[in-house]
Amino acid sequence: MDVMTAILTRRSEQKLAGPAPSPEEFRYLLKAASCAPDHGMLRPWRWLLMSGDARDALAAALAEDNGKSIEAMRAKTRRAPLLATLVFSPDPVSPVPEWEQMAAVSAMATSLMLLLHARGFGSIWRTGAQLDAEPVRKLLDLDQPERALGWLYIGTVEPGRPTRRRQAPDVGDRLKIFSAPY
Numbered sequence: 018m019d020v021m022t023a024i025l026t027r028r029s030e031q032k033l034a035g036p037a038p039s040p041e042e043f044r045y046l047l048k049a050a051s052c053a054p055d056h057g058m059l060r061p062w063r064w065l066l067m068s069g070d071a072r073d074a075l076a077a078a079l080a081e082d083n084g085k086s087i088e089a090m091r092a093k094t095r096r097a098p099l100l101a102t103l104v105f106s107p108d109p110v111s112p113v114p115e116w117e118q119m120a121a122v123s124a125m126a127t128s129l130m131l132l133l134h135a136r137g138f139g140s141i142w143r144t145g146a147q148l149d150a151e152p153v154r155k156l157l158d159l160d161q162p163e164r165a166l167g168w169l170y171i172g173t174v175e176p177g178r179p180t181r182r183r184q185a186p187d188v189g190d191r192l193k194i195f196s197a198p199y
C-alpha cells in the first residue's frame with residue numbers, strides 16, 4: 018500500500034476483533050515507526066502491551082478510580098485484543114523543549130497507526146480523564162515526569178467491511194503563499 022492510500026484509507030476503528038499483531042510484529046512495526054522525525058533522537062516514549070486477561074488489571078485500576086464496576090470497565094478494556102499504552106517519557110535535561118519531544122511522540126504514534134493499517138490491522142487512539150488517575154499511574158509504573166498519552170486499541174476490522182476512504186478536506190484556507198512585501 019502506498020503512503021497516500023494508507024493515509025486516505027486509515028480510519029479510527031471502534032470494533033476490533035482478533036487477530037492482533039504479536040509482540041514480535043508490534044516490535045517490528047515500532048522499529049519502523051521510530052524513524053519518524055524526532056529532534057535529538059531522544060525517543061521520549063515507551064509502550065506497554067496488554068492482551069488477554071492482563072487487560073483486566075487496567076479495568077480494575079479504572080474501576081478503583083471511578084467507582085464503577087470492574088465488569089463495566091472490563092467491557093472497555095476488552096474492546097480490542099491488544100491494548101497498547103503509550104507513555105510519554107520526556108528527557109527533562111535535554112535542550113530539546115518538552116513540546117518538541119511530545120511532537121516526536123505524536124509523529125511516531127501516527128506512523129505506527131499507518132503501518133498497522135497498511136499491514137491489515139485496525140486501531141484507534143483513545144484517551145480520557147482517567148489517564149492521570151493514581152491507580153492507573155501506579156499500574157503503568159509511571160514516574161514523574163512520565164505521563165500516559167492514551168491507549169492504542171489494536172485488532173482486525175470485521176472481514177468484508179467496506180473501506181471508509183476519507184474525502185480529504187479542502188484546506189485551502191489554511192494555506193497562504195507568502196510573497197515578500199518588497
Ligand SMILES: Cc1cc2nc3c(=O)[nH]c(=O)nc-3n(C[C@H](O)[C@H](O)[C@H](O)COP(=O)(O)O)c2cc1C
Nearest residue numbers: 027028029030031141142143144145166167181183
Ligand atoms: C490524541 C488523540 C486522542 C484521541 N482520543 C480518542 C478518544 O478518547 N475516544 C475516541 O473515540 N477517539 C479518540 N481519538 C480518535 C479521534 O476521535 C479520531 O482520530 C477522529 O475522530 C478522526 O477519525 P479518523 O481517525 O477515523 O480519521 C483520539 C485521537 C487522538 C489523535
